[in-house]
Amino acid sequence: MEVVKRPNNYLVLFILAVFAVSTVSSCRSRKERKASKHAQAKEATVQESKFNEADAADLLDNLMSGRGVDDSLFAKGKVYDVSRAMAKAYADEDYFPIWLTENGDVSYVTGLLQELEDIQHDGLDTARYRVGLLKRLLGQYQQSKTVNEDFVLNFDTLCTQSYLQAARDLFLGAIVPKKADSLWFHANDSVWQPYSMLAALGRADADYPSLDSFRSRYKTYTLLRDAMKKYRALAADSNYLYAKQAANSGGFTDSIRNAIITAELPWQAIVPDSIAVNSGMLKSYQYYLGITTHRKKDSLTQAYLKAPIDSLTARLAVNMERLRWMQQVPEQKYIIVNIPLLELFFRINEENAMHMEVVVGKTLRQTPSLNANMANVVINPPWGVPPTIMKKDVLPGMARSGQAYLNKKGLKVYDLKGNRVSAANVNSNNYKRYVFRQDPGDDNALGYVKFNLPNKWDIYLHDTPHREDFGKNDRFLSSGCVRVQKPKELAEFILTEQEGKRYPISRIDSVITTKKTRYEVLKNKIPVHIVYLTAFEDTTGTQIRLLTDVYKRDRKLKSLLQ
Template identity: 60%
Template sequence: MSFLFPSCRTKRVRNAHKGGIINAKAEKFNESDVADELEKIFNVTSVDDSIWQKGKIFNISQVMQKAYSEEEYYPIWLTDNGDTSYVASLLQEINDTKFDGLDPDDYNAGKLRSMLNAYKSGKNISDDEVIRFDTLCTHSYLQASRDLLLGKIIPAKADSLWFHANDSVWKPYISLAKMGSGKADYPTLDSFRSRQLTYKLLRNVLIKYSSLPNDSAYVGAKAAAASGMLTDSVKDIIMRSELPWDASADDSIKNFQKILTADYQYYLAYTHSKGDSIVKASYAAPIDIIKEKIDVNMERLRWMKQNPESLYVLVNVPLLQFFLRIDGNDAMNMQVVVGKTIRQTPSLNANLANVVINPPWGVPPTIMKKDVLPGLLKSGQAYLSKKGLKVYDMKGNEVSPNRVTATNYKRFVFRQDPGDDNALGNVKFNLPNKWDIYLHDTPHREDFGKKDRFKSSGCIRLQKPRELAEFILSDLEGKYFTQGKLDTMIQTRKTRYEVLAKKIPVHIIYLTAFEDSTHTRVHFIPDVYGRDPKLASLLK
């Protein structure tokens, strides 16, 4: 294999980063010599710039090759004048990834610290040592930036029902090249963090939570509580500690007593005045479950796109809530009914394309196989009449249900005409996706207000579908559309499609830690589908 080396290199002139350590007496190493050696390592294949413009995700080795080629193979982090400020910035940011639910040692925090101390000691350093140090910095930066932007765990390995895409583009080599050449300052890892509101809130909780062991007032109050001294002064200290999580969940003590950490139960015990038995029992919890719960949900947020849209719909499945957000504010929210534990609602993103007034209901494959077919084979026409279903062939002709058997049912379409008893209610919101998940009205209005609303076969039933239809068509689309007009349209029983000029992004997600209604505190939610443990295990 042949290599192409420059006959001479122009010495770089790069200003020291603020706070940098400069050795004015002598060069720490010869940059040109190190660059020659780095070129031998990384210039083993040609770099096709056209491929990189497509924005595909590349592995770290490929990105390292690209980064060093952009910098003409000079060291990116180290300079011959001894400036180590970029390395110090990187090391600090890597240490701070613990507040992202990540492990700094996954990004070589300890090794980088040792190498930095050795480099600053003033001893002679070989070209090989410079290369090892600089490339380890680059590798660590790239690994951390990718994990922050795209997630550490491949979603499919942790959650077989997570289909929500992350369309963020990972191109860290551009910033690194500018830093190395002195055209830009250190490219902070913060630029790769999620801009989702929930992510920032969870990160702040981890920062606060990590400081509690060093809070003398908190430690003293905790010790007093553990010994049974539940005095008003102890309670006052806890209430003033302003722990940034919400304890207002329905039946929070009953639901969370066995799964949340000591500190959270400690807080719950005071805010709910439950006495010292819960407090004492909670201290026996061997695992920091609250941190684990935050960790897994920060990872899920990294699986989503980095920057939320200015207008979008969000459905948090375990929270059983719908939000329509505009510029970060909730323009509308409502309760929802979601999939049963045996027919779980998947996590996905799609665009709301149209609103259907008086929708017919075509029985989807899962419900057909598990519900309708057994009922039909057992009771025949009586079952279909009870459910308001009709049978059609593939040409749209209504046929006798007697033609349907356990082996040929896929040749027929089972449909429910529009009406008050239609499974979709009077309004449906289509968001085309291959999982056939959509938002809709329901004739079972009695479900809203109940605590257990895990009752559907996967789709999302809305508490206020009419209000949502009016808001979208009137306020967002600019059409003349009122509740009176909607009522008139419903009474015709004729199906009508209102196609949206501007598609609305819809995010159906599974987060068991989420912001409360004030957007300032974290609300912990029971893991009804049992998805947290597997992800927590993979993150460790």
């Protein structure tokens, strides 16, 4: 029998005593700091000052202390509520004002206002952060020789609230993802601790804690923000506005059209001195604005040329919000699949090491947005029929043709014990008792290579026997999973370059000829991000191009952001 040892009572008492002393010491040190600040504040009142910091601290203490601050929760960085973060920020400062000082210095406030106005380039509405009210309060504060502590409380807490709200919106997004997109499952587990940055303001000569530290570090986000600045600047460009007005007033000449194109796509600016060049400019415009590129001046292209600049900035804004829904800092190595672009990129330090075309879910079986880690590469994978395909394809096919349908698709049916059964035993009421499987081979739905990234939606990357689909403009053809154009090349790159194995394509081909399934488990799991971004960088990686919203997911998010 196992003997359970009782804890040493003296040891327990010793630990409790140490804990109590440390707790009292912590409380005392906080009280001592606060008392010291109070003494300094009272001494300062002898001199001329805007307000009494000690009295303001008492008001803030009464306002905030009742909200409760659990330091253990904040230490994990998982508290995303602005009100609770605000209470934590003031508690860390012993409830003294964060932004305002007795000597009237407002440099931190002016820095905050500049950043809040600049946040429009992130596609966020500055009214959300009470910029107008903050400006009015700042004006009153600067014009007054002294202010009462109630004014200080209102002004200082509004600054803190606006800062924290902006920090949260930049870090996590202003809109809850599920409110805008029911198929967005991409997690953002970034650690948010803005209150620690605000605490630094209490130190002498502290730098202003810029909101830029909360912005996404994805290269795409930076390019989108640069594009937003450029398009917003056009709203004040008289030549551009004249060209837009002329286009909408019936004066849609080639020169007006080219003026709009060169303004919106300055890197494509070409002197329009020939029909060929004009045609090239139009094709470039259609490419970057996500219009079918046929070079004709059709009604859709003309509608884009006539549209106000707000129609472009709104499209940028929704995609910046989507990037904020992702973790803030990208991994050093990762794969990103952009559904509307129909392409996959393997990135190392935010540079493309490999890219290829993909086939994604059709509009009735949309590919969701998610992130998962690639766990293994499978050569000669078997295919088990997933529930969606089972209900929508296999069962109707069996109802029409029975075993003949299964033979045509190369499917075999097994019971849960692994025994093969006849299709005659299966119907729409009992099909969940059986497993439908396709053996490895030339006609396997997964092709010769599969890339497993375990997730509850059963989405993965794989080869396909339908190679003819690559090269088509419309590749929204799958039942949800992602078919890759160069599966062998991707497998070779992962197994050789990332895993350090000798796994050239010739070795992959040798395994394929055996028709035996081989699993290559990855020691270094590769993060995979499957995202829906209708604005993304072009092939040069330097400019943003807009993409067709095939799944119609932009409209709802756009309305929520406005």
